[in-house]
Amino acid sequence: MSEIFEKLIPIFQDVFDDDILIVNEKTKADDIEEWDSLAHIRLIISIEKTFNLRFSTDEISNVANVGDMAKLISLKTN
Amino acid sequence: MSKINSWDKYYEEMKIEWPFSFSKREMSIFAKLSGDFNPIHLNPDFAILKGFDTAVIYGLLLSTQMSRLIGQELPDKNAILTSIKVDFIKPSYPEDKLFFSATLLTKSESTKGLEFDCNISKKHKTLCKGKLEAIWKP
Numbered sequence: 001m002s003e004i005f006e007k008l009i010p011i012f013q014d015v016f017d018d019d020i021l022i023v024n025e026k027t028k029a030d031d032i033e034e035w036d037s038l039a040h041i042r043l044i045i046s047i048e049k050t051f052n053l054r055f056s057t058d059e060i061s062n063v064a065n066v067g068d069m070a071k072l073i074s075l076k077t078n
Numbered sequence: 079m080s081k082i083n084s085w086d087k088y089y090e091e092m093k094i095e096w097p098f099s100f101s102k103r104e105m106s107i108f109a110k111l112s113g114d115f116n117p118i119h120l121n122p123d124f125a126i127l128k129g130f131d132t133a134v135i136y137g138l139l140l141s142t143q144m145s146r147l148i149g150q151e152l153p154d155k156n157a158i159l160t161s162i163k164v165d166f167i168k169p170s171y172p173e174d175k176l177f178f179s180a181t182l183l184t185k186s187e188s189t190k191g192l193e194f195d196c197n198i199s200k201k202h203k204t205l206c207k208g209k210l211e212a213i214w215k216p
């Protein structure tokens with residue numbers, strides 16, 4: 001899981017244009033002011049590209065925080 | 079059902095292209111619309127002094143083709159432009175025969191996000207390139 005976070009953190013920093021942004025398993029959209037619907041789309045597309053996978057609408061709708069996202073990535077890449 | 083079908087008409091690597099040009103009159107109209115009356119765009123003598131061949135087409139006038147792509151040239155009218163990143167590489171001039179080309183790089187099923195790579199060229203040389211993002215909202 002730590003390998004996934006090593007890749008996720010730079011994605012968040014890039015999408016939210018914040019070099020010192022750190023996310024953890026509990027981080028959710030409400031915790032980052034700029035995390036609106038458009039940023040969400042950029043985030044998901046960037047994650048899909050980085051991990052070379054595709055999410056379905058259902059999979060994304062069940063993600064409540066970054067931990068859920070990391071688990072989903074782990075599930076889809078293993 | 080028809081709305082779902084129109085999303086299916088989008089596919090990655092889809093290419094959309096057309097030729098276009100801008101006239102001096104359209105440059106004048108853009109000057110009025112934008113409020114940018116810089117002589118580099120309107121006065122050929124001034125532009126030549128600056129090292130250009132003649133008055134230079136406004137970069138953002140070129141970018142209007144990106145608006146045309148999202149609003150007019152896609153398989154349906156459901157895409158909304160959300161981001162443009164453009165690099166202006168070489169100048170272009172009124173009446174130049176230009177060519178717009180866009181490729182759909184990413185079609186995200188989960189978010190209905192779209193990413194396009196765009197290129198404006200003259201005689202196969204790139205003048206302007208950009209990346210566009212849009213969302214698809216039926």
